[in-house]
Amino acid sequence: MSATNVAPNAAEIKPAAGKLGIMIPGMGAVATTLVAGVEAIRRGMAKPIGSMTQMGTIRLGKRTEDRTPMIKDFAPIAKLDDVVFTGWDIFGGNLYEAAKTAGVLDRDQLLEMKPFLESIEPMPAVFDQHYVKRLEGKRIKSGKNKCDLANQIRNDISEFKTRTDRQVMIWCGSTEIFLQQTAVHQTLAAFEKGLVEDDPNISPSMLYAWACLKEGIPFANGAPNLTVDIPALRELSKQMGAPICGKDFKTGQTFLKTVLAPALKTRYLGLSGWYSTNILGNRDGEVLDDPESFKTKEESKLGVLDYILQPEKHPDLYKDFYHKVRINYYPPRGDNKEGWDNIDLFGWLGYPMQLKVDFLCRDSILAAPLALDLCLYLDLAARTPLLKNLGIQEWLSFYFKAPDSAPGVYPEHDLFIQSMKLKNTLRHIMGEDLLTHLGLDYYGD
Ligand SMILES: NC(=O)c1ccc[n+]([C@@H]2O[C@H](COP(=O)([O-])OP(=O)(O)OC[C@H]3O[C@@H](n4cnc5c(N)ncnc54)[C@H](O)[C@@H]3O)[C@@H](O)[C@H]2O)c1
Numbered sequence: 001m002s003a004t005n006v007a008p009n010a011a012e013i014k015p016a017a018g019k020l021g022i023m024i025p026g027m028g029a030v031a032t033t034l035v036a037g038v039e040a041i042r043r044g045m046a047k048p049i050g051s052m053t054q055m056g057t058i059r060l061g062k063r064t065e066d067r068t069p070m071i072k073d074f075a076p077i078a079k080l081d082d083v084v085f086t087g088w089d090i091f092g093g094n095l096y097e098a099a100k101t102a103g104v105l106d107r108d109q110l111l112e113m114k115p116f117l118e119s120i121e122p123m124p125a126v127f128d129q130h131y132v133k134r135l136e137g138k139r140i141k142s143g144k145n146k147c148d149l150a151n152q153i154r155n156d157i158s159e160f161k162t163r164t165d166r167q168v169m170i171w172c173g174s175t176e177i178f179l180q181q182t183a184v185h186q187t188l189a190a191f192e193k194g195l196v197e198d199d200p201n202i203s204p205s206m207l208y209a210w211a212c213l214k215e216g217i218p219f220a221n222g223a224p225n226l227t228v229d230i231p232a233l234r235e236l237s238k239q240m241g242a243p244i245c246g247k248d249f250k251t252g253q254t255f256l257k258t259v260l261a262p263a264l265k266t267r268y269l270g271l272s273g274w275y276s277t278n279i280l281g282n283r284d285g286e287v288l289d290d291p292e293s294f295k296t297k298e299e300s301k302l303g304v305l306d307y308i309l310q311p312e313k314h315p316d317l318y319k320d321f322y323h324k325v326r327i328n329y330y331p332p333r334g335d336n337k338e339g340w341d342n343i344d345l346f347g348w349l350g351y352p353m354q355l356k357v358d359f360l361c362r363d364s365i366l367a368a369p370l371a372l373d374l375c376l377y378l379d380l381a382a383r384t385p386l387l388k389n390l391g392i393q394e395w396l397s398f399y400f401k402a403p404d405s406a407p408g409v410y411p412e413h414d415l416f417i418q419s420m421k422l423k424n425t426l427r428h429i430m431g432e433d434l435l436t437h438l439g440l441d442y443y444g445d
Contacts, residue, residue, distance in 0.1 A: 010430045013076055014383040018165030020078040022375050023157065023217075024087035025208045026173025027122045029282050029335055030222060030249070032099035033364040034172075034371045035085050035120065039113050042080050050369035052398075053077050053376045058423050060432050063442070075426050076383070077376050078166075086160050087172075088153075088208075089122035090137040098122070102282065104335045104364045123156050131176040131203045133290045135283075146202055147195035153211035161215070166382065168375045169212040170220040171227065174284065176203045177292035178299065179226045188239070191232035209233055209244075216240045218378035222371060224248040224296045224402060238391040243381040245374065245393045246400030246411070251366035252359055253278060253325075253339035254301055254401045255415070260357070261308040262414040264345060268314075272352070273322040273344040274305060279330040280337040282363065289329035301325045301401060304413045337363045370399045384429050395425035 024031045040046040041054070048054035058074055060067040071077070089098065096117035099110050110117065126149045127137040143149040160167060182201045184194035191210070194202050205227040212219045213228075213236045221227045228237065228244045237244045250258065253276050264271060280288070288294050302325055311318035341357040377396055381387040387395075394411075397403030398418035403411040412418055424434045 008386050008429050008431055012385050013380070013429065016076050016078040016082070016379070016383065019082050019084050019163070020375075020379055021084050021086065021160050021164030021167040023160060023167060023169040023212070024085065024172050025089075025125065025169070025205070026171060026223075027087045027089040027095060027098050028172065028174070029102035029104050029284065029364040030367045030371060031087060031172040032095055032102050032117075033104045034368040035095055036099055036105055036110060036113055036117060037368050038080055038083060038085075038372065039116050040109065043113075045109075045112065048080075048369060048372070050366065051372050052369075052422075053373045054080070054369075058426060059435065060427065063439075071426065075380060075430055078379055083375075084164050085120055086156075087120075087122050088125040088156070090125045090127045090135060090140055091122075092139045093121070094118045095120040095122070102335065102364065104362070125173075126150070126153060126204045126207050128204055130200070131205075132174045132287060133177070133292060134287045135174060145196055145198050146207055147192070150195060150207040150211045153208055154215060157211060157215045157217065166379055167215075167217045168220070168378045168382070169208065169217055170222060170371055170375055171205055171208065171225070172222045172371060173205060174287045175223045175293045175296050176205055176225045177290075178295035179203060181226070181230055185226075185230035185232050188232045188235045191230075203227070206230075206233070210236065213237050213240050213242045213244070216242050218243040218382050220245055220371075220374040220378055220396075220399075221247040222249045222367065224299065226296075229402075229404065234391050238389060241382070241388045243378050243387065243393045244391060244404070245378065245396040246403035248297070248401040249367045249370050250399060250401045250415075251363060251370065252337055252361045253341065254304060255366070256339075256341070256357060256359060258304055258308065258413050258415045258418075260341075260343070260355070261305055262416065265309055265314075265317075268317060270317040270346040270350070271305075271309065271321040271343070272346060273324075273342075275322075275324045275342045276301070276339065277324075277326040277328065278337055278339045279328050279333055280335075280363065281329065281331040281333040282335040284363065285327065285329040285331075285337075288327050294327060297327065298325055299402075303402060307410060307413045335363050335365075337361055374399050386429055387425075395422050398422045 056071040124139045127140045184199045205225045309318040339359045343355040405411040
């Protein structure tokens with residue numbers, strides 16, 4: 001029997017005692033919306049809308065038992081009052097300034113939290129313009145090689161460890177250029193040699209991730225960068241008992257795509273084309289205007305339909321559907337993205353139909369609660385013997401455009417399968433029965 005199938009004992013999960021430190025490389029729109037949002041919620045000024053850990057419930061046992069606690073009362077999740085933030089960015093200034101620049105939250109709301117936001121100043125970053133062409137580093141670390149730079153991040157982490165009891169890291173930095181796996185990514189030994197030799201296939205986000213995992217701290221990736229999606233860092237994650245998960249927050253268009261595509265598939269409706277385009281005017285949009293960063297995002301966004309629709313299993317329905325994704329930088333909209341989808345589908349006897357979606361969303365308002373949940377769940381994973389040493393936390397696929405899964409296992413993209421997987425994992429680690437939705441037992445004698 002594998003370790004993951006051993007009957008769990010909820011009592012073995014360490015309690016969420018003391019301060020949880022959240023470390024954020026990249027303190028731009030998403031990060032400042034997260035930090036300011038947590039503070040507003042702590043002060044009772046706003047509600048944590050969109051956060052499963054804060055607002056979600058979980059059904060336990062049979063439908064007739066009426067046991068549906070709040071998730072935060074069911075599983076030992078850290079309390080928002082115990083969360084402390086730090087991070088790194090390439091721009092100087094404190095988080096009040098950064099939040100004003102991001103322009104997501106109302107100025108009046110920010111003013112109420114001004115002293116708190118001013119008290120957090122990002123540390124100088126590890127940055128190289130080769131990997132993010134549209135940005136110029138203003139406050140960055142210098143070092144003799146990548147190993148030296150990564151060790152400087154480890155020193156920052158060590159200092160933060162003296163102020164907090166447990167830590168997690170979440171990358172909310174810009175999207176880096178498209179990188180593919182090479183020899184240096186294949187083993188930890190090759191990677192660590194590459195750090196000393198300044199291998200160009202090791203990007204700054206990998207330096208943060210390596211430093212983080214080396215310190216035994218879980219890592220999540222909000223961007224589509226390759227980062228921990230390489231054998232070397234998976235090896236380190238397992239070695240250190242420091243959980244990792246997928247990449248690229250699933251917020252706007254892809255969130256809806258992974259709801260609509262399973263709906264078509266469930267009804268065996270065919271698809272001839274899916275055209276997705278966005279206008280976006282924040283700094284993320286500006287970075288993604290560079291073709292090399294866009295390529296990284298495009299790969300992450302394109303993957304989902306093939307996995308959900310499985311054209312090889314359903315050639316009459318999904319063979320050769322045309323899938324296109326565009327992101328257009330359009331400054332007037334700021335963080336308020338507009339995502340359009342045109343879906344050409346077909347039904348009974350092949351008759352064509354169309355579906356149009358126009359999602360006028362707010363990028364960081366959708367992303368911040370996902371970032372919060374990921375931090376709290378990764379911290380839970382690190383305290384749970386059954387999860388801690390697994391490396392990849394597939395149960396967190398729910399949050400990602402590019403979920404991670406074991407080698408040889410295809411990722412789950414369907415939002416509702418992901419949600420069921422997540423909640424069943426919580427039931428499992430807490431020693432509750434899993435829900436199968438079979439329900440025959442309601443109708444027996
Ligand atoms: N908001 C969403 O809905 C959403 C969804 C999916 C993914 N993402 C991704 O999340 C990331 C953050 O998005 P955002 O809107 O906050 O972008 P942003 O441009 O406002 O913030 C990113 C910050 O990262 C900083 N940065 C870049 N390289 C860095 C480095 N090496 N070290 C430290 N800081 C660095 C930049 O200076 C910037 O302040 C982006 O990669 C974006 O693609 C966002």
